[in-house]
Amino acid sequence: MSLRYLGQTLAQQIDVELMSPTAGCFSIDQLMELAGFSVAQAITKVYSKEKFPRVLVCVGNNGGDGLVCARHLHHFGYKPSVFYPKQPNKLLYQNLTNQLRNLDISLINNIEDQLNNSDLVVDGIFGFSFSGSIRAPFDEVIKTLKSSTIPIVSIDIPSGWNVEKGNIDNAGLEPEMLVSLTAPKMAAKFFKGKHHFLGGRFISPAMEKKYELNLPEYPGSDQCIRLN
Amino acid sequence: MSLRYLGQTLAQQIDVELMSPTAGCFSIDQLMELAGFSVAQAITKVYSKEKFPRVLVCVGNNGGDGLVCARHLHHFGYKPSVFYPKQPNKLLYQNLTNQLRNLDISLINNIEDQLNNSDLVVDGIFGFSFSGSIRAPFDEVIKTLKSSTIPIVSIDIPSGWNVEKGNIDNAGLEPEMLVSLTAPKMAAKFFKGKHHFLGGRFISPAMEKKYELNLPEYPGSDQCIRLN
Numbered sequence: 001m002s003l004r005y006l007g008q009t010l011a012q013q014i015d016v017e018l019m020s021p022t023a024g025c026f027s028i029d030q031l032m033e034l035a036g037f038s039v040a041q042a043i044t045k046v047y048s049k050e051k052f053p054r055v056l057v058c059v060g061n062n063g064g065d066g067l068v069c070a071r072h073l074h075h076f077g078y079k080p081s082v083f084y085p086k087q088p089n090k091l092l093y094q095n096l097t098n099q100l101r102n103l104d105i106s107l108i109n110n111i112e113d114q115l116n117n118s119d120l121v122v123d124g125i126f127g128f129s130f131s132g133s134i135r136a137p138f139d140e141v142i143k144t145l146k147s148s149t150i151p152i153v154s155i156d157i158p159s160g161w162n163v164e165k166g167n168i169d170n171a172g173l174e175p176e177m178l179v180s181l182t183a184p185k186m187a188a189k190f191f192k193g194k195h196h197f198l199g200g201r202f203i204s205p206a207m208e209k210k211y212e213l214n215l216p217e218y219p220g221s222d223q224c225i226r227l228n
Numbered sequence: 229m230s231l232r233y234l235g236q237t238l239a240q241q242i243d244v245e246l247m248s249p250t251a252g253c254f255s256i257d258q259l260m261e262l263a264g265f266s267v268a269q270a271i272t273k274v275y276s277k278e279k280f281p282r283v284l285v286c287v288g289n290n291g292g293d294g295l296v297c298a299r300h301l302h303h304f305g306y307k308p309s310v311f312y313p314k315q316p317n318k319l320l321y322q323n324l325t326n327q328l329r330n331l332d333i334s335l336i337n338n339i340e341d342q343l344n345n346s347d348l349v350v351d352g353i354f355g356f357s358f359s360g361s362i363r364a365p366f367d368e369v370i371k372t373l374k375s376s377t378i379p380i381v382s383i384d385i386p387s388g389w390n391v392e393k394g395n396i397d398n399a400g401l402e403p404e405m406l407v408s409l410t411a412p413k414m415a416a417k418f419f420k421g422k423h424h425f426l427g428g429r430f431i432s433p434a435m436e437k438k439y440e441l442n443l444p445e446y447p448g449s450d451q452c453i454r455l456n
Contacts, residue, residue, distance in 0.1 A: 207330075
C-alpha cells in the first residue's frame with residue numbers, strides 16, 4: 001500500500017483533529033516543536049553545517065515551523081538568520097521569536113542583502129492552507145528567491161504552489177529539497193527537486209489507519225525520513 | 229572548564245527563567261516535549277527495542293517528561309506501559325495522558341504485576357523539586373522497584389535521592405542509567421550506574437555563560453549526549 005498524498009481539505013481536517021481536545025489532544029506548541037525540529041534534522045542529513053553554515057529562514061504569517069527550525073539549526077551549529085516581515089500579534093509567535101533573539105539570531109529586514117551572505121534558504125512562507133494569489137510583501141520575496149541560485153528547502157509546500165496541483169503557473173519556488181509534514185500533500189507529486197523528506201512523527205496508528213496514510217517506518221529515533 | 233552540577237535552588241531558578249515571559253519565553257509544552265524526547269532517544273542508545281521492548285514508565289505527580297518519553301518510545305517501536313497513580317487535574321497532563329490513550333498505551337494500576345512483564349523501567353517519579361520523605365503511594369512503589377532486578381532509567385534525579393546529597397539513607401533507587409536534564413544536579417556526582425546521559429538541548433549560550441554551566445557539545449542533531 002502506497003503513501004497517501006493529501007488534498008487540502010483532508011490536510012486541514014487532520015490538523016484540526018490532531019489539536020482537537022476530544023481527539024489528538026496535542027497543543028500547537030508541541031506540534032510546532034516536533035515539526036520544526038524534524039525539518040532542522042532533515043536539513044542536517046543533506047546540507048552539512050560546514051558547507052552550508054549560513055541559513056536564511058523565510059517565515060510567513062503563521063510560520064511557527066520555520067521559527068522552531070531556525071532555533072534548532074542554531075543549536076546544531078548552523079548560523080541561521082530569519083526574515084519574518086509579517087509578525088502576528090499572538091503570544092505564541094512572539095515567544096518563538098524571542099527564543100530566537102535569546103540566541104542572537106538576526107531578524108533581518110532586507111532579503112536581497114542577506115541572500116548574498118547565505119548558503120541555504122529555508123522556505124517557510126506558505127503552508128498547506130495557501131490558496132489564491134501571492135500577496136505583498138511575499139510576491140517580491142518569492143521573485144527574489146526565484147532569481148537566486150542558492151538551494152532552497154521548502155517546508156511542507158513550496159511557496160506559491162497550488163497545494164494540490166503544484167506550480168501551475170510557474171509562480172512558485174522550485175526547491176532542491178522538500179520536507180513534507182505529517183503526510184505529503186498532493187502537490188508533492190510534482191516536486192522535481194533532489195531531496196524529499198517526511199517529518200512530523202506524531203501520528204497515531206489509529207489515525208494513520210482511519211485516513212489510510214500508509215506512512216513509512218521512521219528509522220531509530222529520527223524525526224524525519226527520506227522519501228526519494 | 230568542567231560541567232557544573234546544579235544545587236536544588238539553582239535548578240529551580242533556571243527552570244523559572246526558561247519559562248519566564250521576559251526571559252526564556254518557552255512554554256512548558258515545548259520544554260516537556262524536548263526533555264521527554266531526549267530521554268526516549270537516550271534510551272535507544274543503550275537499550276534496544278529488540279532486547280528491551282517492554283518499558284514500564286512510572287510517573288509522579290507532575291511527571292510530564294515521563295509521559296512524553298512513553299509516547300516517543302511507542303513511536304520508536306517499543307511497547308511502553310505507564311503507571312501514573314496520581315494524575316493531577318490539569319489540562320496539560322490530561323492531554324499528555326490522552327495522547328498515550330490514542331496510542332493504546334496501557335495505563336496500569338498494579339506495578340508488581342506489570343514488573344513481571346517488563347524489560348526496562350523508566351523512573352519519572354520525583355524530579356529536582358523533591359525534598360523530605362517519600363509519601364504514599366510512592367513509598368511502596370519505590371520499595372517494589374528496589375526489590376526488582378529490572379534495569380532502571382531515572383529521569384534527572386533517581387527517585388528518593390536528596391537532590392544535592394544523593395541516596396543518603398539508601399531509601400532511593402539505584403538506576404543503571406541516569407538522564408540528567410538541562411544540566412546535571414549535584415546528586416548525579418554520586419551516580420554509580422553504567423550510563424549517564426544529558427538531555428534538554430535548549431539552553432542559550434547566554435544562559436549557559438550566565439550560570440557557568442559549561443555544557444558539552446551535543447553531536448549532530450542528537451537531543452542527548454553521553455557524559456560517562
